Amino acid sequence: xxxxxxxxxxxxxxxxxxxxxxxxxxxxxxxxxxxxxxxxxxxxxxxxxxxxxxxxxxxxxxxxxxxxxxxxxxxxxxxxxxxxxxxxxxxxxxxxxxxxxxxxxxxxxxxxxxxxxxxxxxxxxxxxxxxxxxxxxxxxxxxxxxxxxxxxxxxxxxxxxxxxxxxxxxxxxxxxxxxx
Amino acid sequence: xxxxxxxxxxxxxxxxxxxxxxxxxxxxxxxxxxxxxxxxxxxxxxxxxxxxxxxxxxxxxxxxxxxxxxxxxxxxxxxxxxxxxxxxxxxxxxxxxxxxxxxxxxxxxxxxxxxxxxxxxxxxxxxxxxxxxxxxxxxxxxxxxxxxxxxxxxxxxxxxxxxxxxxxxxxxxxxxxxxxxxxxxxxxxxxxxxxxxxxxxxxxxxxxxxxxxxxxxxxxxxxxxxxxxxxxxxxxxxxxxxxxxxxxxxxxxxxxxxxxxxxxxxxxxxxxxxxxxxxxxxxxxx
Numbered sequence: 001x002x003x004x005x006x007x008x009x010x011x012x013x014x015x016x017x018x019x020x021x022x023x024x025x026x027x028x029x030x031x032x033x034x035x036x037x038x039x040x041x042x043x044x045x046x047x048x049x050x051x052x053x054x055x056x057x058x059x060x061x062x063x064x065x066x067x068x069x070x071x072x073x074x075x076x077x078x079x080x081x082x083x084x085x086x087x088x089x090x091x092x093x094x095x096x097x098x099x100x101x102x103x104x105x106x107x108x109x110x111x112x113x114x115x116x117x118x119x120x121x122x123x124x125x126x127x128x129x130x131x132x133x134x135x136x137x138x139x140x141x142x143x144x145x146x147x148x149x150x151x152x153x154x155x156x157x158x159x160x161x162x163x164x165x166x167x168x169x170x171x172x173x174x175x176x177x178x179x180x
Numbered sequence: 181x182x183x184x185x186x187x188x189x190x191x192x193x194x195x196x197x198x199x200x201x202x203x204x205x206x207x208x209x210x211x212x213x214x215x216x217x218x219x220x221x222x223x224x225x226x227x228x229x230x231x232x233x234x235x236x237x238x239x240x241x242x243x244x245x246x247x248x249x250x251x252x253x254x255x256x257x258x259x260x261x262x263x264x265x266x267x268x269x270x271x272x273x274x275x276x277x278x279x280x281x282x283x284x285x286x287x288x289x290x291x292x293x294x295x296x297x298x299x300x301x302x303x304x305x306x307x308x309x310x311x312x313x314x315x316x317x318x319x320x321x322x323x324x325x326x327x328x329x330x331x332x333x334x335x336x337x338x339x340x341x342x343x344x345x346x347x348x349x350x351x352x353x354x355x356x357x358x359x360x361x362x363x364x365x366x367x368x369x370x371x372x373x374x375x376x377x378x379x380x381x382x383x384x385x386x387x388x389x390x391x392x393x394x395x396x397x398x399x400x401x402x403x404x405x406x407x408x409x410x411x412x413x414x415x416x417x418x419x420x421x422x423x424x425x426x427x428x429x430x431x432x433x434x435x436x437x438x439x440x441x442x443x444x445x446x447x448x449x450x451x452x453x454x455x456x457x458x459x460x461x462x463x464x465x466x
Contacts, residue, residue: 016274023281027316030288034312037291041305046298 007176025174045071045140050083051150052094056115057081064151067094069140076100076111076135081142084113087127092139095122101132109135240430251421252385254431255392256331258424262437263381263396266444267334270378274333277322284315332381333399337374371450373398373406373413379447385421393418394440396447415447 011018039048052065060081061067069083076082076097083094098121099112110132114121123131156163243250291308294301377398384393397414400407419439424432446452 016271019278020274023278023285026285027281027319030285030292030312031316033292034288034309037305038309040298041302041309044299044302 004172004176008172011175021175025171028174043070043072043140045069047092047139050092050094050139051153053091053154054115056117057094057096058117060116061094061145062148064148064154066146066150067142068144070143071138071140073141075109076138076141082113083139083142084133084137085139086125086130086137093122093125094142111135111138241433243425243429243431245425245427245429248385248387251425252383252392255385255421255424255436256383258431258433258436259381259383259394259440260332262440263332263334263379263444266441267337267374267379270333270335272333277319280315280319280322284312284319287312287315329382329384330380331383332379334379334381336376336378339375370448374448390420390422391418392421394443396443413452415443415452417443 011021036048040046042048048069050067050069052061052063052067055063067083078097078100080097081094082097083092085092093113093115095113095115095118097111098114099110101110103109111134112121112123112132126133156166241254243254245251287308291305291312294304296304377400380397380399382395382397384395385391393416395414395416397411398406406413417439423439424436426432
């Protein structure tokens with residue numbers, strides 16, 4: 001730890017080097033961010049990567065799995081696993097499509113969802129008085145998954161302090177290890 | 181080379197010609213020896229050893245000898261620091277790189293913080309994202325292919341203005357006519373190229389190798405006729421890292437500084453192949 005402090009002091013003395021290292025760190029952070037934005041752009045989805053938080057889709061998806069979403073699909077069909085958000089609620093839900101009704105004249109589509117591991121469909125979760133979901137509520141269809149990798153996110157969410165500690169440590173090490 | 185010197189006989193300066201590795205070890209030993217010689221009153225010895233003791237006052241940097249990257253970094257910084265005593269640094273290229281980084285960060289920030297909700301912001305995201313990756317790619321290209329092993333760029337020496345003193349009343353001319361060297365009594369000329377071109381310092385320290393190579397060459401633009409002979413007009417030195425690090429990892433910054441100054445003097449004297457310095461040392465040992 002002393003070495004890091006020594007390196008930091010040396011950095012602070014040399015402003016040019018400091019700017020360089022700070023910009024380096026910023027570039028690393030922004031690279032990750034821009035990949036995320038790129039995914040958003042391609043998949044047309046607000047959050048192209050989500051973590052499964054509950055066990056309502058077991059045995060297909062466990063708590064802590066990462067899901068990749070694609071919203072650039074025109075229609076969703078019965079049996080698709082989708083992530084949707086109920087109006088005025090923050091947390092998206094990942095369940096399977098149970099019923100699809102398409103009105104031939106207006107073209108409007110009504111959807112009903114249910115979690116594989118739940119006993120009843122999701123009408124209990126929808127907003128009061130809402131019986132069907134619309135296509136706009138859907139954030140995307142699940143197209144890929146990574147088992148258990150999302151546990152880190154869950155831990156960071158449960159203990160927010162960890163977020164700052166982790167980011168702080170990473171930042172410190174990038175600033176003081178000059179490979180550039 | 182060191183062996184030749186020690187066999188030269190019982191000259192009183194023998195102690196100062198010990199390979200710096202030994203000096204380094206002695207230095208390291210003194211660090212741990214708390215009740216060692218009082219460093220504030222160095223005796224007027226004729227060897228560098230006494231100077232090393234006097235400089236105990238300053239803390240020596242200790243490096244983990246297995247950490248190749250750190251060692252190269254320490255050596256590079258030492259080289260840059262000692263060279264900048266002789267020539268001014270050039271910030272142009274560095275500024276270009278900094279500007280590129282800054283602009284790409286600006287694009288990334290607009291993509292992130294633009295106050296447009298998602299589906300509508302798609303074009304903005306697309307444009308900023310592509311621009312960010314393009315600039316980032318250019319930067320990587322520069323670092324990999326253009327910078328390669330370069331560690332320092334310098335500007336040409338400022339041309340000395342003519343002085344009233346008669347001995348050096350001639351202002352330096354580009355044709356390389358003799359100029360009086362103000363430092364020494366001999367009539368060695370300072371390499372005229374030093375006034376026209378800046379230097380590029382390149383360093384090479386392969387993984388798991390013990391040899392650190394340093395090259396000082398002129399930055400000659402491609403359309404200049406001298407460009408083809410850059411390599412002939414550069415000086416190169418190869419040192420074992422044992423010369424500057426002792427076995428506990430203490431770094432001999434002064435030793436490196438001396439070696440770099442020697443190399444720079446070779447460049448000043450246009451001694452590109454090291455032949456003249458070899459002659460000089462042979463003369464000493466005779």
